Amino acid sequence: MMLFLSACSVNMGGGEKKLDPTSTPGSASTGGTKNVIFWHAMGGGTTKVVDQLVANFNASQDKIKVEAVFQGTYDDLLSKLKASMGTNDGPTVVQMYEIGSRFMIDSKTITPMQQFIDADKWDVSQLEPNIAGYYTFNGKLNSMPFNTSNxxxxxxxxxxxxxxxxxxxxxxxxxxxxxxxxxxxxxxxxxxxxxxxxxxxxxxxxxxxxxxxxxxxxxxxxxxxxxxxxxxxxxxxxxxxxxxxxxxxxxxxxxxxxxxxxxxxxxxxxxxxxxxxxxxxxxxxxxxxxxxxxxxxxxxxxxxxxxVIVGGASLWMMNNRPDDEQKAAWEFIKFLTTPKEQAYWHINTGYFPITPKAYDEDSVKENLTKFPQFKTAIDQLHSTKLNTATQGAVMGxxxxxxxxxxxxxxxxxxxxxxxxxxxxxxxxxxxxxxxxxxxxxx
CATH class of the missing domain: 3.40.190.10 (Periplasmic binding protein-like II)
Known part of the structure; x- marks a missing residue:
């Protein structure tokens, strides 16, 4: 836990890095498939679910290849991420638990997700507002919600x-x-x-x-x-x-x-x-x-x-990776937010879909019939009024x-x-x- 107190020892990045709008996914200098490294902390049976999501994305196109790497517990992952800062050994995208949000912002090692959203004119209203609210600071979505619960x-x-x-x-x-x-x-x-x-x-x-x-x-x-x-x-x-x-x-x-x-x-x-x-x-x-x-x-x-406050974790883009690699990772992140993939994630893990349209999927409707108790969780999430108390506290x-x-x-x-x-x-x-x-x- 002392990691958060020793932020000054981290080799910090140079602040927000602006992406080159002319670069495109797959435009690696080698001319081949763009590789994206995704570090996560989803252990047990959830590891297989993450691997399947990655496999689904890799099979959906031929220009980007995502590799998911399990890094242990949330604390283990944070420790390994900190050790990788200032080197080329870190991930393109990293999952970080919600209480690590302040540290991720202060580290100056991330590209806010809002940059990709604005460049792509991606519709943020696709997301559950009470989930996106936790990861929104000063009107900007810094990371993309991933696994969410309350x-x-x-x-x-x-x-x-x-x-x-x-x-x-x-x-x-x-x-x-x-x-x-x-x-x-x-x-x-x-x-x-x-x-x-x-x-x-x-x-x-x-x-x-x-x-x-x-x-x-x-x-x-x-x-x-x-x-x-x-x-x-x-x-x-x-x-x-x-x-x-x-x-x-x-x-x-x-x-x-x-x-x-x-x-x-x-x-x-x-x-x-x-x-x-x-x-x-x-x-x-x-x-x-x-x-x-x-x-x-x-x-x-x-x-x-x-x-209630959402718990869980979100996905952060690391700013020391080349622009085209970050853009490739953004394509992967967008894929994860689609209703079909969110339905699969929800049914197989129990985490909320971050995209409300996932509830329209037949598989989710069938799952709610099988587990009607989950309606309590959905109603609790939707009845929460978003304010500074329910957005959740942030501290390093x-x-x-x-x-x-x-x-x-x-x-x-x-x-x-x-x-x-x-x-x-x-x-x-x-x-x-x-x-x-x-x-x-x-």
Whole structure:
């Protein structure tokens, strides 16, 4: 995580590089096929899906050849990308998780996607506005959304029935979660809930309350200088979370969402939070045992209008590659946004299509019939009002900040500090690191 604090050690590029409009894809000096290197962090079964998308593009034309290279976790990928900066060993296009966006911009090593969009007069309205919104800064789309998700509540309908709860009326507020979880625990059938200690969830709870996570318009009007994690939205959330644990309405299984999912699949807990991208796996793991219900991410009953922030990653163009290579990569990126390819991506990974027209594809309609729970995720995405809170925070030390927040949540849940004291300390530490980072950028 110290990568974000040592930005000054990166061999930065020379700022935004303007493309030569006369160059065309396939016009390599060798006169042959233009090669494009695509670095990504999609592991497991998703690697095969990425490889298939690349194969589909390569088969669709004969002037460009894309090679996808898996680089490990998001953090591994960032480390390898940083090591490649200032050399010719890096990728043409790189996938970067959403919380790496500030660093990518500050590194001066990227060509904003907006340059290709403007040159090609490409219609940005093809994209989901609430997805494109995260990656848009000062009216410019810096990167192309790729894998996108948000968190929802998963609940065991059978356990709800056994606890005397209506399985068709899931809880949607903090208060209703407490009531339902308490009823489940008292029934003796399972523990009411488990929420993994994941910093992403805290970020989402802020957005759901219409609250910003850092100052200066969530770091979007100008560089953030201060963490707001200890504001009312944070204290209210952590106090509620701790109360669930203290009253046995929920349990604490630590930071791993996999542990939370395993407990849910085993019928040990009635409710969990997880990414929409986990939906298919969660439903499959319950087959023959119980019916899975889904509901929007909860919020305090008295909170302002809010929504969810998109998670996942986007595609960034590296500016040290030749113009014609970048243009070739742009052709690949455009191909990935087409409804047919987005439908394939969505069905096989569980990530949202970034192109709304993908929902018109028969394959997507069939998939929604098979997994009706996904409609919750779609409705939650579309009902979110785009503002600085729901666009999401941006700061150069976000990965490290997320770890600090997780530590604060642990301290509160384990009775080492009060929610306020834990978040006050976290905010102070994060603010200090933000300010150190900003100095390296300046």
């Amino acid at each position: 968190p929802i509540l998963y609940y065991n309908k059978n356990i709800f029935k056994e606890a005397g709860l209506d399985p068709e009326k899931p809880p949607t507020t903090y208060e209703e979660i407490k009531q339902a979880a308490t009823a489940i625990t008292k029934s003796g059938k399972a523990t009411g809930a488990n929420f993994a200690i994941y910093g992403w969830f805290m970020e989402q709870f802020f957005a759901k309350q219409g609250a910003e996570y850092v100052n200066n318009g969530n770091g979007r009007t100008e560089l953030a200088t201060e963490s707001l994690v200890n504001s009312e939205a944070g204290i209210k959330t952590l106090t509620w979370w701790k109360d669930l644990i203290d009253t046995k309405a929920a349990n604490n299984l630590g930071r791993k969402t996999d542990d939370s999912k395993k407990a849910f699949a085993a019928g040990q807990v009635g409710m969990i939070l997880d990414s929409t991208a986990a939906l298919k796996g969660i439903v499959d793991s319950s087959t023959g045992k119980f019916e899975v219900g889904t509901a929007p991410l909860p919020r305090p009953a008295d909170s302002k209008d809010g929504g 030390v976000f990965p490290e900040a997320r770890q600090i927040v997780e530590g604060a949540i642990e301290e509160a849940l384990n009775n080492k500090k009060s929610p306020k004291d834990a978040l006050d300390a976290a905010a102070k530490e994060i603010s200090s690191k933000i300010q150190q980072y900003n100095k390296t950028v300046k």
